[in-house]
Amino acid sequence: MINSLLPNNIACEFLNESTSNLFVHEAEVKSIQHASKKRVTEFLNARHCAHKALIKIGYTQNAAILQGTKGEPLWPKSIIGSITHCKGYYAAVVSFNKFIVGIGIDAELNMDISQKLILTTQTENEIFTNTKISNKSPNFFLNKLVFSAKESVFKFLFPIVKRYIKFKEIEINLNINKKTFSVILLNSDISNDFDVTLMIGKFDYDDNHIVTCCYQQQIN
Template identity: 30%
Template sequence: MNRLPACCAPLQHHWPLPHPVPGAQLVSCAFDPAKLAADDFQRAGIEQSASLQRSVAKRRAEYLAGRVCARAALQQLDGRDYVPGSHEDRSPIWPTGIHGSITHGKGWAAAVVAADGRCKGLGLDQESLLDDERAERLAQEILTPAELERLDRSQFGLTVTLTFSLKESLFKTLYPLTKQRFYFEHAEVLEWSADGLARLRLLTDLSPAWQQGLEIDGQFCIKDGHLLSLISV
């Protein structure tokens, strides 16, 4: 029997972002590593690898919460009971014909899934909002020279956090499609607006279909000090 782990709050079946992706399902939950019980994986009907068993409670709880959300999203999508395993690079293994993404941060996890006919790829990322001091230390690593030049200093922490998150979502979207790794300097955020919409541009060639100069839309929302971003293609 698949039951909710003790470390997880009740699942939320919702769409917190500005614009729904047709056919996509998103499920989230809060979780608390301090409440991780010895039988939580067994209770949830989710296997854990040997390396995961050796991990700290935080890593085990966030993995468990993410997989619980992913299974619930797939059940909502088409009724299947499936828990994504992990590739060697730790990315989720989705069923054939399904695109999906899992994210987790401080006490919160989410998963989004859609069938192949509705989209080609999905990337979901959650981050805690950076304060200006930390954003200042990280900006040079995350932002391109052009992004730094456009940077609005009055929203410094938000802009750096959003740029980081959107690029993470872009990677999660395109890596499964291209099998090519790319980094912060290989994409730029062209613009974003207070209504939660954003636009990015690739700065490198990943495949014949995903080449330098291609522009891609994204979206995001902010709640309780956390930022959630999504890219769908």
Template identity: 30%
Template sequence: MAAIAPVGVRTGCRVIRDGDDAHLLPNEAHSIPARQPAMRRASGAARWIAHRLLAELGVDNVGILRAPSGAPVWPDGIIGSLAHDDDMAVAAVAPVGHISALGIDVEPAQPLPGDILALVTIPADRTDAADRHLAGRILFAAKEAVYKAVYPLDREVLGYEDIAVDLNAGHATTKTGRRASLAYCAAPRVVVLAFVEAR
């Protein structure tokens, strides 16, 4: 993950473990309505990573609350993103600067089921550069990461059909005209990082 991240962006990952819900700070735990133990463990694991990345930037003991939209609320001067699948949690953070928005997503390194692929793909998508077995999964993760990156900027709910991904060129464009750069790795998990450069 560190190899795909642009300069200034810090990333981390963690296998989700029993007891990871204990890593939630009290105010974080209060802001996360999920009662399912698996969801709270995943949220705790992602925030454990993010707290350590923030500490590297000199930001300590700050809760990353969950907004009503579901997005994490970052400290002033920081942008970031959290994600998890059933087994792995990931996070990316950066100081506000030449990058104005970040999104990250993680998925198993397995082909995307055909019914989901049909929902995600639009004619404008380009995935020729990706491993053909994982192209659908990378496409799915890319659209999730782009949405996380651009929502704080545009405050517009986007569907998969509203995001055109070009893995060949390494970027995506939303129906609002927002352009995000993409970087990804496909092993041992599919991780996609989307970022918007400041104008």
């Protein structure tokens, strides 16, 4: 689904189930060898998607995509990308930095989240707005969509601002009919240096998953 949300200069590769025919780097396998079986499966299948996506944009160097100190993927020089995985879905998107400023993607199971998680991740304005429109959104769980959109925005911003961003610093405004969202950054340290009006947020869903993406094109 994520591939349908992207412009032509961003490549996507995805899997609906894990594969045994993995296309990954030896260093990636070594870096995750002491993790749980579940984590190894998630990590390597997502890396498989990342390498396949890199080939789609013409990047053929055999570079490992390892993890930073916060678990973020460390992309090769000149590459901007994002990775996501959940049960039944693995995906990666990539592009060259001459085309995009940043990108973040997220996939979640199409199921509700706890009231506690809503209260700790959504602003008062989001809770008020989402309560009014939730009854009009029978095909997906609205609160999970907001959570996923914030994940995508976080993944977009983290490589740029290089600090942890709390979900309550991000406010999501949904356009349900167009399947898009806009972003407000409530922390002035970020919003003063970054024009969020240039960020493009999109989402889609099916019976099993909700997917979101957030990207910004370079201005030539």
